[in-house]
Amino acid sequence: MSNRLVELLKCLNDSEIEYILVGGMAAVLHGAPVSTYDLDIVHRRTDDNIERLLTLLKTLDARYRGQPAGRILSPSSTALAGNGHNNLMTALGPLDVLCELTLGLGYDELLPFTEQITGDSLTIPVLSLKKLIEIKAATGRAKDLIMIPILMKLDK
Numbered sequence: 001m002s003n004r005l006v007e008l009l010k011c012l013n014d015s016e017i018e019y020i021l022v023g024g025m026a027a028v029l030h031g032a033p034v035s036t037y038d039l040d041i042v043h044r045r046t047d048d049n050i051e052r053l054l055t056l057l058k059t060l061d062a063r064y065r066g067q068p069a070g071r072i073l074s075p076s077s078t079a080l081a082g083n084g085h086n087n088l089m090t091a092l093g094p095l096d097v098l099c100e101l102t103l104g105l106g107y108d109e110l111l112p113f114t115e116q117i118t119g120d121s122l123t124i125p126v127l128s129l130k131k132l133i134e135i136k137a138a139t140g141r142a143k144d145l146i147m148i149p150i151l152m153k154l155d156k
Helices: 003-014 023-029 047-059 077-081 107-113 129-139 148-154
Strands: 019-022 039-043 085-090 093-098 114-119 122-127
Touching: 003 039, 003 047, 003 093, 003 122, 019 023, 019 107, 023 039, 023 122, 039 047, 039 107, 047 077, 107 114, 107 129, 122 129, 129 148
Parallel strands: 019 122, 039 093
Antiparallel strands: 019 039, 085 093, 114 122
């Protein structure tokens, strides 16, 4: 895991953001021999948590990725309270703040399938391997489907 992504996780923890790590980095923490260059999180969409997250994102100069040249959009509390995906670039690297995963799974629905993984002096809430496999299968996206055999090998 790159130092910048570790620093980004530390910032989330230090800011007391309620989140669950999902996606490629969750696979890496479960032992998958893959590379990823961003963090994907699902956050709890309570007013207090959104306010803490928005404060952190402002500190990290977060901006939406993929905007037309010269257009800079910052996340808002409305966007973070919604159902969509917020694909951001921060001073510490890419961070995808996902309100919900496929199938309408938000923080509260995923929490029972979360485990704590400790590494690099951090304790990180990570989506369980079984749930990660289930969600990747449900998306049907090619990049997720090719990960399933790797993840299933780890699940034994």
